[in-house]
Amino acid sequence: MxxxxxxxxxxxxxxxxxxxxxxxxxxxxxxxxxxxxxxxxxxxxxxxxxxxxxxxxxxxxxxxxxxxxxxxxxxxxxxxxxxxxxxxxxxxxxxxxxxxxxxxxxxxxxxxxxxxxxxxxxxxxGPGPAAARGALVREAEALFAATRTSERIARLAAIEAHGPAAIAAIAKPALTRGPADLVALVARALIRHAAALPSCDAIVALLAPAHRRVGDDPAAAIALDDAALVLGGVAHAGPLVARLDGLAPPTVAALAAVLEAAPPDAVAPLVAGLAAAVVRRPALWSPLGPSLARSAAVARADAALRTAVAALLAELRAERPQPPLAVASAARVLAAVAQPGEPLPRHLVAALTAVPAVAATQALVALCLRLATEAAAEALLTVTRSAVDDHRAVALAALTAWRSPWVELSAGPPLGLQARYVDGAGAPLVRTDRRLLAGDAAYALGGDGAPVRIEATAYGACLCCGPPLALVRPPGAGLRCPASWLRYLRDGAQVIREDDHPLGRCRRCDSDRPRARDGDRVVCPACGDGRAPAAPGPSGPAHIPVGDHPDAPPLAPSPEALAAMTPTIRAAMAANVFVRGRDGDNSYSASGIVIARDGERVAILTNRHVVEADDSGRLCPLDAVTVAGALREVTTVWRADRGVDLALIEGHLDAPEAVAVMPLGDGAAEIGARVFAIGNPLGLPWSYSNGTLSAVRDWTSRAGLPVRVLQTDTSIAPGSSGGGLWHVDGHLLGVIAFGQQGLHGSPVQFALSIAAVRAAFARSDLRWRGRRLADLP
Structure with missing residues (x-):
């Protein structure tokens, strides 16, 4: 006993x-x-x-x-x-x-x-004795007949006494037709009985429609969201991810907990939506960042994840401090999606090293191991000298995992690195101070970490890193060092740090050229800022009728004819579009420029007056022909603000490979520069003319919007509206819009500048097939 x-x-x-x-x-x-x-x-x-x-x-x-x-x-x-x-x-x-x-x-x-x-x-x-079923029916009827919340609470409590099956039985009628307060009460009851409900999947399917019906009520919305997480788990978290911006903080925290508990491959389908949410609301990095970091390696959403990391980097570069968990998570994500050789962002390194938690050091070490560059090796060695034992131990343990085609790390003592770079033929490059040389040829590290001759880079090399890095030009950011994010200018072939130039850059345009002195003024050689403005211009021209056979498709230049052209003219010709519109019994011709392509769909920039019949705004039916043939399903997808003569049309091509997609660029040019136009004047397709850039003028539209226009003496006839005006070196300057007869018969033509195009896109936040057109290269 x-x-x-x-x-x-x-x-x-x-x-x-x-x-x-x-x-x-x-x-x-x-x-x-x-x-x-x-x-x-x-x-x-x-x-x-x-x-x-x-x-x-x-x-x-x-x-x-x-x-x-x-x-x-x-x-x-x-x-x-x-x-x-x-x-x-x-x-x-x-x-x-x-x-x-x-x-x-x-x-x-x-x-x-x-x-x-x-x-x-x-x-x-369980649900209770069979004798109680009649009482359950009566209680359910009383629940739906109740008009006061207090009465509904009492009736629902009586139903709950019958067990989980009773709650499941009333869930469908309550969620599909009950008022908001009843929906909230039933959702909370479902959460309480989640572990014993007979069919969670059937109930989860009712939650999203209920949210659409009564989601304007905060209590109902939160209860439904919580029920979706408790009953459905990560498999049913998609609708919540799509509405992350509007979720209450407790629901966001609950969602984060569900994601953290789920395996990475279960979270992977949600990664694109999660990444988009942290771009819109960087504060979401803290609750959602760990799940993004865990799932990044198995997700097929590299572009979305890179965009999310870029948004957080932009916050750091703007000196807006971010929560430590957000910084560490972003570094983990970058370590998962980056390729070896990519530059190590200095602002991210600084933010990570400022965090005392060892998780930040672990994220930095993971990123350094992934990039495997000289800068990454230096950052890793810096951590090995940390005064904090845990941080130092993490870095020392990582030394054995270091693998790099360019840099060797010695375990010491003393710890050190040895960098070795070779040219394309395998010959070693000589390190002189911060430069990489092979004879007289200077090299920089490209985006993949491999050396490339500076003269072969698109924009030159930075002056702030050793070895120097090839400069990059992200949309709207100007020339940048990809590691330090310092801004650079180009004066001819010379690269200059913006903060070292006495006159700096123009603040009104996105040109990479430094400002210059013009007498007692400082002017921008690209956009003319600093010069006196001109008077407002006239409105656009009327449509020009097509010739004797309006239905006959125009003949595009043959491949042989295109091959005989200079590369710059050939590219402009291949981007030109012959547009034909119909206004009742009348037909007319105009032009357009291909600026984007997605598979067999192309986006064409043209004038607003090309797609509209008159000031009433009525759209005209359009046909279009490119060098690759006629477009199908031609539609107008966007018109700029009235008074800004721009529009976007799209169409389908069966074989779009021959069509050139023309980058918007920054439209930089000096007054007096040689320019040329490609269009379809008087219905004559793919015509070339040339001239000079006469002036850059800042006008105001009828709606009071600023519009920068380019004046040219290039011979342009009606029918070329919507076509392109190009610099002689081949980059696009603007969209031909209207003309004006001079006092002595000399015509003056005007084009809307690239700055005006980008501004119009940005005002509308215009997106085409998921791409933000203001950010086009």
């Missing part, structure tokens, strides 16, 4: 694990009578003894203790109630109907631990 007083003393001095072990050992030797006698310990003054007795009857499976456990749960709170309910959930059965009301009340209480065990108990008790 067990000596209970001795057992109680052992329980009194035991830890949680020791109590569990002791109860398991003793229970095997106790009879039912012994266990009944042990229940006297539930009245002991020591909590540890009471919890030991509860554990004892639970592991012994002593059903005779159910009444005593019920009474103990009713008479106590805190851990007494939690562990009594835990035992009841394992010992009670469907016939213990007297437990149901109390279990329901505890499941709805504010103590999460008590509610969890009470919910388990309700699942064991």
């Amino acid at each position: 067990i000596e209970l007083e001795r057992l109680f003393r052992q329980f009194d001095g035991a830890s949680f694990a020791q109590r569990a072990q002791l109860a398991a050992e003793v229970a095997a030797a106790m009879t039912a009578a012994d266990l009944d006698a042990a229940l006297a310990g539930l009245a002991h003054a020591s909590l540890s003894v009471r919890l030991g007795v509860l554990e004892l009857v639970r592991v012994a499976g002593h059903r005779g203790a159910v009444p005593a456990l019920h009474a103990h749960a009713r008479g106590h709170a805190g851990d007494d109630r939690v562990f009594a309910l835990r035992a009841l959930a394992e010992l009670a059965g469907p016939d213990d109907h007297d437990l149901r009301a109390d279990a329901l009340a505890w499941a709805r209480g504010g103590d999460a631990f008590v509610a969890a065990q009470a919910t388990r108990l309700l699942a064991v008790l």
Whole structure:
């Protein structure tokens, strides 16, 4: 026979694990009578003894203790109630109907631990006796007839007493046609009984339609979102991810917890949506960043993830501090999607090293191992000299994993690095100060980490890194060092740091050329800022009728004819589009420029007056022909603000490969520069003319919008509206818009500048097939 007083003393001095072990050992030797006698310990003054007795009857499976456990749960709170309910959930059965009301009340209480065990108990008790089904029907009818929230709460509590199946039965009518407060109440009830619901998938399918119906009510919206997470888990988190911007902070936290608990491959389909959300709201990096970092390696969303990291880097570069968890998560994401040789962003390194948590150091080390560049090796070695033992240990452990085609790390002592670079033929490059040389040829590190001759780069090399890095030109950011993000200017072939140039850059355009002195003024050689403005210009011309055979498709230049042209003219010709419109019985010709392509779809920039019949804004049906043939399904997809003569049309090409997509660029040119136009004057397709850039003028549209226009003496006839005006070196300057007859018969032509085009795109936040057109290269 067990000596209970001795057992109680052992329980009194035991830890949680020791109590569990002791109860398991003793229970095997106790009879039912012994266990009944042990229940006297539930009245002991020591909590540890009471919890030991509860554990004892639970592991012994002593059903005779159910009444005593019920009474103990009713008479106590805190851990007494939690562990009594835990035992009841394992010992009670469907016939213990007297437990149901109390279990329901505890499941709805504010103590999460008590509610969890009470919910388990309700699942064991089941839906209740068949005799109660008639009462359930009456209670459900009363629930839907109730008009006051307090009455609905009481009716719903009565239904919950019948168990999870009863809640599941009323879920569909409540969610599909109930008012907002009833929807919120039922959603909360579903959460309480989630573990025992007979069919979660069927109920989850009702939540999104319910949200669309009553989601304007905050309480209903939050309850439905919480129910979707509890019942559906990560598999049904997609609709919540799509609405992340509008979720309440507790729901965002709950979503983050669900994502963290799910395996990375289950989160991978949501990564693109999560990445887009952190771009819109950088504060979401903190709750969602860890899940993005864990899933980045298995997700097929590299572009979305890079955009998310770029947005956080932009915050750091603007000296807006970010939460440590956000910075570490962004570094982890970049380590997953970056390719070896990519530049190491200095602002990210600075933010990571400022965080005392070892997680930030681990993220930095992972990023350095991935990039494997000289800058990454230097950052890694810096961490090995940290005064914090944990940080230093992480970096030292990473040295054995270092693999790089350019840099070797020696484990020391002393620790060090040896960089070796070769040219394309495998010959070693010589390091002189911060430069890489092969004879007289200077090299920079390209975006893939490999050396490239500076003269072969698109924009030159930076002056702030050693070895120098090839400059990049992200949309709207100007020339930048990809590591330091310092801005650079180009004066001819010379690269200059913007902060080293006495006159700096123009603030009105995106030119990379430095400003220059013109007498006593400082002017921009690209856009003319600093010169006196000209008078407003006239409105656009009328449409020009097509010739004798308006339905005959025009003949585009043959491949042989294109091959005989200079490369700059050939590219402009291949981007030109012959546009034909119809206004009633009349037809007319115009022009357009291909500026984007997505598979067999092309986007064509033209004039607003080309697509409209008159000032009423009525659209005309259009046909279009390119060098690759006629377009199908030609539609107008955008018109600029009235008074800004721009529009966008799109169409489908079966074989678009021959069509050139013309970059917008920055439209830089000096007054007096040689220019040329490609268009379809008087219906004569693919015509070339040339001239000079006469002036750059800043006008104001009828709606008060600033519009920069280019004046040229290039011969341009009606029918070329919407066509391109190009610099002699081949880059696009603007879109031909209108002409004006001079005082002595000399025509003057005008084109809307690239600055005006980008500004119009930006005002509309115009996107074509997912791409933001203001950011086109």
